[in-house]
Amino acid sequence: MSPAVWFGEVGASLLAMDWTPAIASKLAPTVFPTGQTESAFAERLPLLLRDAVTGSLPEPWRWLANSLIAIVAIIVIFASLFALLTLAERKILGRVQNRPGPNRTGWGGILQPLADGIKMLTKEDIVPAAADRLLHFLAPVVLLALSIVTFAVIPYGRHLVPVELDAAVLYFFAAGAATELAIFMAGWASRNKYSLLAAMRALAQLISYELPLLLAFVPVVMLAGSLATTGIVAAQGGWLGGVLPHWHVLTPPGFAGFVIFMIAALAESNRSPFDLPEAESELIAGHLTEYSGFKYALFFMAEYLGMCALSGMAVTLFLGGWHAPLAALEFIPSYVWFAVKLLALLLGFIWIRATFPRLRIDQLTRLAWKFLVPLALINLLTGGFWVLTTHWTGGMLVVRWAIALVLVVGPFLALGRQFQARYAPRTYRYA
Amino acid sequence: MLGTGLLKGLAVTAKNFVGSFHDPKRYTTVEYPEQPTKLPENYRNFPFLVFDGEQPIDGLRCVACKICEAECPPQCIYIIPDRDEKGRPTKKPKVFDLDVSVCMSCQICVEVCPFDAIKMDQHFEIATADRFNGLLLHREDLAKSDAYYHSIHPTEAAQVDEILAEAKRKAEAKAKPAAPAAPAAVKPPEPPAPAV
């Protein structure tokens, strides 16, 4: 095993472990909450499998083993999801562009990620002579570790919450906020002008988009009355007449929050159309210019894992977490629903990447500060209104929806008109 | 409304994504080694020398007149005319080398050849590990039969055959009254002086 991956995994598990024992007594008595024995066999299958392995151990060791299994399961599942995602992205991009995508390795290209991995592992690891070797090495490791740490608080299913924290959402974004530091380290340590520009861009971009990202989910926290991810998911349970789920995205403030959140998430995970730090047509590869081989692969992995984590959080906050969309479909295990929603969002990321050109850095920051932040602030107001009017019924329900919709759509149209006054399609004259 | 342009774009890419599964117009890849496409008849790659009959070297139409060598813009052709024991030209090339690493497939040698002896090939899989000798084609590599020429450029070859037959007929008509001692061998018209 290369030292980089060893360090990354050990670092990630250390981070995850060191935190849990210190606060374990208070926050998470067991890694997976147990007890709800009434749920279906399929629902409890992961827990049963785990207990079959660790059931015979004495208590403190059992707790440790359970934690380790949770960590290993998350890393393995999301690492293989990362591998499949790289393939899926290339296949989908290919199909969008009227071509097949990678199809020579394995059956229909299914082994392409393996081939990529072998290629990355066997490549020479080049460090520029003038680089800051320590930071150059640490940057991908820190980035990957931080993006793995964020997975700790996402509820993957009814009984699958690795760590239950009182302020889980805050934890998630605190861990995510530190990733920009790693990107900066990469850009700085490379001693390359393109990398340096990319580092500056990454800083500006991530600072700008942190704010709308945080503001966008506040209405959800208000609606759910909890900062814990489990509490937020629990608040979205139930259906209206067995058909209409109580997801936050189906309320006006929740919908606006979802859209703002997804735009900011695109920017936070450096995905097109906000992939400015690694804009290949301007900055070669940005902060990745001087990386090769396995360190490059680690960056790549961290980017995709970050995307998965943000999508998972979006599912938790807005799309009802692991709840089924219809009451009739509840027999399907909750983690399957979570996976379906997660994959749908990831597909959306890829679809957007296949379509849009890239923004410019000043437009990017302007979009955050002049468009998303005002909308998110107004959305706070909408969220407050929505929370205060939960008891309105009958005719007042229509009034409630009307006011909330006006609060959501009105500012959007007003700000959109401002944009259209500056940029609009033109008509042309002929000689 | 802001965002309609973005949504339209998304709709177009979605249409192409779905279309790539059922509409051949939206799936244009040809997987080359497994599905070779038919080359158009006019396709040209590198020149080759046409020979008549069975013997590749003896049957070459080339008379080593060196017009193509002079006209070739990148000067990739090198010819040494053959001579018999007495030092008279036999109107055959002793050496006909063509450096395909220099050749730019412009077809000017074909256009200037008065004997229809050099034509453009369609064989393009000529990659080699030897950069120098592997890409320097000699007269033995270049000689290909008239039948092969017919198979790759049927229309053009038919026209060439007509022209050659016409020339032969004229030459015979000219040769018959002139010299009964002259051999029956076709005597091609004298090549004009190569351009200086």
Add this chain to the structure above:
Amino acid sequence: MSTFALGTIIALILGSAAVALCLRRLIRSVLLFVISWAGIAAFYLWAGAEFLAFAQVLVYIGAVSMVTLFAVLLTRRHDQPDLVIEPPARSRAAAGVTIGACVAAVLIPAILATEFPAASATAPTFSVRQLGLDLMEQHGVVLLVVGLILTVALLGAVVLAASKEDAS
């Protein structure tokens, strides 16, 4: 286990802070500061104030470190080490360390000499919900004032840092 964790955290914080202030390369000292801030967050976590820990990470690692790095990049001069060892600087450094040591010499005995009332047996519980209620009810006015100060500071920072175009 718990004391061991505390010892590690303390060593991490003190070590990284001390080294950060001695380093020649500014970027490295800033990154070491980030480590010490992260250590302080870990301390909060260890003490049971998890909300504070996450706030510390968000504010210090997410924002202050970024702004600092920006400032470092924007004020960077080529071919100029960050720490110039010249006689005045050296005497200054010596004076600074001496003063720090003096303060420590006063503080440490004072702390050791003081008898504190007995600690509560169990850690105080303090949920996020409780924090929110306290903030909104008991400390509502303070919250408003802090918000005002933050806004003014933000505007002031923008005005200060906004580039004035070349007047010449």
Add this chain to the structure above:
Amino acid sequence: MTTAFTPTPSGAHVRAVHDPFHGDLLEISMGPHHPSTHGVFRMMVTLDGENVVKLKPVFGYLHRNHEKLGENTSYLGSMPYTDRLDYFCSMTNNWAYALAVEKLAGQPVPERAEYLRVILAELTRLLNHTCLAGFLLQDTGASGTPLMYAFREREKILDLFEALSGSRMMCNYQRFGGCRIDATPAWLAAVRGIVDGYGAFLDEYEELITGNEILLARTQNVGVLSPALAVSAGITGPMLRAAGVDYDLRKVDGYGLYPRFDFRVPLGAHGDTYDRYMVRMLEMRESIGILRQALAAIPDGPIMDPKAKIRGFRPKPGEAYGRIEGPKGEIGFYLISDGTPNPYRYRVRPPSLINLTVLEDLCLGHTLADAVIILGSIDIVLGEVDR
């Protein structure tokens, strides 16, 4: 405050690299190995933050002595070399060179050949503008999708060229006094099919990207070229027309059979990158119209003037300048004959190079990302810039 900085006389907004007020600026050498300099082009960019304060184009990495080669090769031998100037537009390069030689020698061209030349030139225009739209969007960061759509259509036109001339890009098709190979009815039918489908492609392409708000924000008011600067710098082609100057050699010179066709010349009003993109999109629609008319009217007949000489071509001493409206601008060849088989002087007027000269003026004050798309919207091919 005292500064040693004095404005340079050449341009008001060109700043010295080490100006004491603004501190150190960042100098970046973009290229010759850069993904978006369209070949081996190099820009020495000086940045203040992300803003370009100075931009020095460096070219010549692809210089291959084209003009000197032309003086040492026969008139015919230069024809395949013209393919390699602007390798997207070999057909128009061929035509411009053939036109120059025909003027020099007073060589007439049969009507069918003239029609074929118009058809091929307009197909080349479609091909070039389609590719440009793809490249420009690739430069703005679209992940290949517009480029792949553009290349899908380009491939169809290249197949036509291959079927007619034998080569996709290095066509070497025109000759002095006509064309090399006659077009078959099947080929003309294939052209008709592609021309009929091209409008639908353009519609889809414009729906994909033209109304895209990101593209609007990226390209509008970026790299504005004023008509005065455009004219004094000798800019030609769509770039000049995007600046609002009505100058199209097809109308001005009326070479070939263009006076017979009915088409309009789209003009931009702002001269920015968006106008340069849109003018090309509109020109493509006009080209489709010209192609329809030409395909309907093409007569039968010879494609080569019977008096034309392939070999031993020696024009009388004299000089001639032949120019046509290439897709990128005025492509011209200037020839002096001294009666020998080789030209005495062989000179190319490359539209790419001359349009490139205003690059710094367009980029100053914009960001690095804008410099990339401005370069993309100028539409250069390094084979022609460096020759």
Add this chain to the structure above:
Amino acid sequence: MTMLHVCLLFSGLLFCIGLAGALARSHAILVLLGIELMLNAANLNFIAFWRYGPPHASGSGPIFVLFAIAIAAAEAAVGLALVIAIYRHRQSVRLQEEARLKG
């Protein structure tokens, strides 16, 4: 020695390190960071007293720290903006060179 003593000693040491750094270094950014460190040390005290002080039910300690963090963020923003402004003006961030108030 109780846990409280350990925490207080620790925060005192941290304060002294910050103080020594702020006084010893001449780079304005490092001075600012030293001051931030002193603020953090003070915050540690609040938490230490809240956690190991006499039994109580209020959350004043953490809330005070929360406010202190917010103010520290404001301070950092303004301070660094000042550093940038000074740098623009005088091309230096060395504090001993900033002897004049008038530019």
